[in-house]
Every structure is written in C-alpha cells, then in structure tokens.
Amino acid sequence: MLSTRRVAKGPGRRPQSGKREQFMRLLSKGWSVASARREVGVSRTTGNRWKNGYNLFHQGELVGFVPALDPVVERRISARFLSADERVDIGDRLRAGESIRAIAAALGRSPSTISRELRRHDRGDGIYRPFEAQRAAARKRARPRPARISSNPELYEVVASLLAQRWSPQQICRDLRARFPDQRGMWLSPETIYRAIYQPNSTLRRPSPGRPAARSPLRTGRDHRRAQVRAGHRRRRFAATMTSIHDRPFPPEDRSEPGHWEGDLIVGPAHRSAIGTLVERQSRLVKLIHLERADSRTLHQALVRELSSLPRHVLRTITWDQGTEMAAHEKIATDLGVDIYFCDPCSPWQRPSNENTNGLLRDYFPKGADLSTHTRADLLRVEQEFNQRPRAVLGHRTPAALFAALLASPNQPPLQ
Structure with missing residues (x-):
C-alpha cells in the first residue's frame, strides 16, 4: 500500500542529511527501500537514488553517492576532500541564507574551499545541487x-x-x-x-x-622512498638534550687548541657489527674503539675505557654524529669530564677529520665485511700503523709523534 503522506518536492525543501542517515541505518537493518523512505518521509526518486549509492558503496565502487556515518568511508576517502554529508550541509545552509564564511566556519573548512566548490558546480542559475556535485566529484576522483x-x-x-x-x-x-x-x-x-x-x-x-x-x-x-621530515617537525633523537655543534666555542676551521676529538662508527652489514673511530683534530691521531655490540651502553663503556687515562689538556670535547649509539652521551660527558657536541643530521662535513679518516680506514675494513671478526689486538695493530704514517697536512710528520709531543708539553704551540 502506497503512503498517502505528502512529501515536499524538489531538492532541499527540508534538510536532507539527517533523513539520509536514518534511511541508511534502516537499510542496514534489513528494511525495504519503500518502507525506509516512507519512514523518513522522502520521495520514491530520492529513496531509489540513495539506495543506488548504498549498493555501489557496499560493492566497493565509490562512484556517485557515498553513505554517511560509515567508518569505512573515512578510511577510503581522504578528509582533504568534501564528503557527501558536507555537500548536503552546504546546500542546506545556502538555502537558509548563510554566508560562505559562516558555512566554512560551521564545517571547519577554509572559505576558499566552499567558494571553489560552489563555483565548480555552478550551472549558471545560482542553485547548488549537493547530490549532483557529489556524483561529479566521484567521477573526477583519480581511479587506478x-x-x-x-x-x-x-x-x-x-x-x-x-x-x-x-x-x-x-x-x-x-x-x-x-x-x-x-x-x-x-x-x-x-x-x-x-x-x-x-x-x-x-x-x-x-x-x-x-x-x-x-x-x-x-x-x-x-x-623505498626516504621519509622527508622538516627540521621543525623532527622527533628528538635522545631523551637527554643534545648540544649542537653550532654552540661549540670554536669554528670548524680552528685547530689551534689540542684535545678536541671527532667520532663516529664504521658499521658492517645490516649494522650488526661496528668499530668506533676517534680523531684528534690537531694531531689527526686516530683511536679505534672495539665494540662487542653497536649500542649505547657498549659505546659508553668502551669510550670511558679508552679515553679516561688521557690528560685533561688533550681531552676537552667530542663531536659526534647523531647516531643512536650516543644515547648515553650525558653519562659519557660526566664520566670523562668533556663537553659533547652533535652535528646536524646528514652533515658529515661538520666533522671532516673523522669522515676523511673513516674513508681511509675502509682499506683495512672494507664495506660489506663483518667487523665483529676483528679483535682488540687487530684494531691496535691498524691504529699503530695508521698513526705512524706521515701526513702531508702535518708537514709530512706522523700523528703519533705530534700527539706524543702534546702529551709531553701541555703548552705546545699551535701546529702550522
């Protein structure tokens, strides 16, 4: 039996969003289209149109109408785009005489978004048709x-x-x-x-x-694509506050004072093995740190073991990359009595002596080789051989000889 209830004709005579939501809920509970449309009070044409959109959605075809209040919709269609509910709300508010800015504020959108939406779907008669606009937007949406x-x-x-x-x-x-x-x-x-x-x-x-x-x-x-994170949104690397290299009391080119070190790791395949490297900036002396594991606790213990015996005048600061192995940098600074500075992300040129040394050390420790096979005795042998090699930047003197002179005479004049 057909309903005798009169339904106002034409789109937008009464707000439609609430009726549509109720209509969808009734369909999902098993109501027939005729019963559901009579219950909410819409015409046969509107009920059939809403039913077609409901069927297309549940068949996985997001074309035309998209049902409201379905959590799957929010996952499949980006919130950057206007939804069907928002378009219906825009139509209702326009007919109520609200301005574009008032509509934008109510929807949490930019006024320019609402303005473009109206301009994009204008037939020239000044009437905004939300369902037609939704179907047009769905057709234009990118398809695989x-x-x-x-x-x-x-x-x-x-x-x-x-x-x-x-x-x-x-x-x-x-x-x-x-x-x-x-x-x-x-x-x-x-x-x-x-x-x-x-x-x-x-x-x-x-x-x-x-x-x-x-x-x-x-x-x-x-x-795979490397994530691009803006500096202002980058998550802090360590819980403890890092001191930037820009706060270091001397510029990168200044090597007039001994005791300033640059450090980093050279790593093996899949970061399963590593060797710590330290370079004294003035004498270019190299120290190789044997590591059982490439974690912060092991590095902390190894640095304290290797450097704690050095006099204060040859152990003033350490500049390191922002690797997670330095998570215990506060403990290292306290135990050694040094200041630790960190380079900017992806900026190896800020510790040039160490970076150059790591490249030279690859003659002994090739890339792709398992570094865990090298014992402390192996590292000591390489370290001694490396420090006994004359360097042109040092006037063809050796790092070992210059560092020995620094140890013997704290008032050693700057190297030229």
Missing part, C-alpha cells in the same frame, strides 16, 4: 590505471636499459625528451620512474643471485 611505463613496451625497454647503465631518473627523462621530441607519450617525469621502481611488484627491479627480492636499479640501491 595502468602505469605508462608498464603499458608501453617500447618505453619500458628504454627506461630499463638506461637504468641498467646506472642512469638516474632525471637523466632518463631528459634523454626521452631529446630522443622523442614529437612523441609526448614517451615523455616521463622523474617521479613516475621512482614510483615504478618503489611499487612492491616493480618489473623494473632486476633479480640478483641469492636474494629473494629483486634488486633496485637505482645507483643508491634504494627500493
């Missing part, structure tokens, strides 16, 4: 589609061959434009190539022996 590289065999072969020659994505993109000046379908952006490499089942990755996953074709070997 085959990547250009994988769908174009010729383009794929060019990109794959250049990556195999260790070309960077930027170089490949410039070459494609020069090679195919009249074929825009063969042009790419560097980001397109990076995305094709970083996707889980990338066909651009080359298989390698002994590895279950294919190897990245990038020169860096990186198979």
Whole structure:
C-alpha cells in the first residue's frame, strides 16, 4: 500500500542529511527501500537514488553517492576532500541564507574551499545541487590505471636499459625528451620512474643471485622512498638534550687548541657489527674503539675505557654524529669530564677529520665485511700503523709523534 503522506518536492525543501542517515541505518537493518523512505518521509526518486549509492558503496565502487556515518568511508576517502554529508550541509545552509564564511566556519573548512566548490558546480542559475556535485566529484576522483611505463613496451625497454647503465631518473627523462621530441607519450617525469621502481611488484627491479627480492636499479640501491621530515617537525633523537655543534666555542676551521676529538662508527652489514673511530683534530691521531655490540651502553663503556687515562689538556670535547649509539652521551660527558657536541643530521662535513679518516680506514675494513671478526689486538695493530704514517697536512710528520709531543708539553704551540 502506497503512503498517502505528502512529501515536499524538489531538492532541499527540508534538510536532507539527517533523513539520509536514518534511511541508511534502516537499510542496514534489513528494511525495504519503500518502507525506509516512507519512514523518513522522502520521495520514491530520492529513496531509489540513495539506495543506488548504498549498493555501489557496499560493492566497493565509490562512484556517485557515498553513505554517511560509515567508518569505512573515512578510511577510503581522504578528509582533504568534501564528503557527501558536507555537500548536503552546504546546500542546506545556502538555502537558509548563510554566508560562505559562516558555512566554512560551521564545517571547519577554509572559505576558499566552499567558494571553489560552489563555483565548480555552478550551472549558471545560482542553485547548488549537493547530490549532483557529489556524483561529479566521484567521477573526477583519480581511479587506478595502468602505469605508462608498464603499458608501453617500447618505453619500458628504454627506461630499463638506461637504468641498467646506472642512469638516474632525471637523466632518463631528459634523454626521452631529446630522443622523442614529437612523441609526448614517451615523455616521463622523474617521479613516475621512482614510483615504478618503489611499487612492491616493480618489473623494473632486476633479480640478483641469492636474494629473494629483486634488486633496485637505482645507483643508491634504494627500493623505498626516504621519509622527508622538516627540521621543525623532527622527533628528538635522545631523551637527554643534545648540544649542537653550532654552540661549540670554536669554528670548524680552528685547530689551534689540542684535545678536541671527532667520532663516529664504521658499521658492517645490516649494522650488526661496528668499530668506533676517534680523531684528534690537531694531531689527526686516530683511536679505534672495539665494540662487542653497536649500542649505547657498549659505546659508553668502551669510550670511558679508552679515553679516561688521557690528560685533561688533550681531552676537552667530542663531536659526534647523531647516531643512536650516543644515547648515553650525558653519562659519557660526566664520566670523562668533556663537553659533547652533535652535528646536524646528514652533515658529515661538520666533522671532516673523522669522515676523511673513516674513508681511509675502509682499506683495512672494507664495506660489506663483518667487523665483529676483528679483535682488540687487530684494531691496535691498524691504529699503530695508521698513526705512524706521515701526513702531508702535518708537514709530512706522523700523528703519533705530534700527539706524543702534546702529551709531553701541555703548552705546545699551535701546529702550522
């Protein structure tokens, strides 16, 4: 039996968002469309339109109407975009005579967002149709589609061959434009190539022996995107406050005073083994720290063991990278009586002596080698050999001789 209740015709005669939510709840409880629309008081056309949106949503096709108050919607559609509920609310508030700024404040949106929404869906008659706007927005929303590289065999072969020659994505993109000046379908952006490499089942990755996953074709070997964190939003590395290298009382080029050290770790595969390295800035003397494990407790004990016997005038400060192995830096500073300074993230040039030394030490400890196989006696042998080597920067004198002179004479004049 059809309902005799009169329903106001035309969209927006009465607020629709509350009715629609109730309609969706009734459908989810098993009510028929006719019973649900009669209960909430909407026309047959509106009920059928809402029903179609409900069915499309639960079939996984987010086209057209999106049901309200469903937690799945919030996960699948970014909050950056206006939702169906917000569009209905905009329509109701416009008909109530509210201004764009008042609507924006009520929805927690920018006035420009509301203004663009109205301008984008204006038919020229000044009437905003929220359901039509929602369907148009859903049609324009990006849909998954085959990547250009994988769908174009010729383009794929060019990109794959250049990556195999260790070309960077930027170089490949410039070459494609020069090679195919009249074929825009063969042009790419560097980001397109990076995305094709970083996707889980990338066909651009080359298989390698002994590895279950294919190897990245990038020169860096990186198979995932590195997180970009702004300095102001970067999480603190340690619980204890770090002292920045910019607060160090002398500039990087000043080596007139002995006792200032630069330190870091050289690590083995997967960071499972490590050797600590320390360089005295004036004499370039190297100390190698044997570490059973690359953690803060082990480094703390090792630094105290190796440096506590040094006189105060040759142990004033330590400058270190922001590695997690220095989490106990306050205890190290207290036990050794030194000031510890930390370089900026990704700034190895702020401790140049140590960085240069680490590169030279790779002659003894190649990259990819397990560093845990080296005993303290092995490190002492390398340390002595390294410190007995004349250095041009020291006037062809050896670090060991200069450091011995510093120990013997605290008032040693600055090295030239």
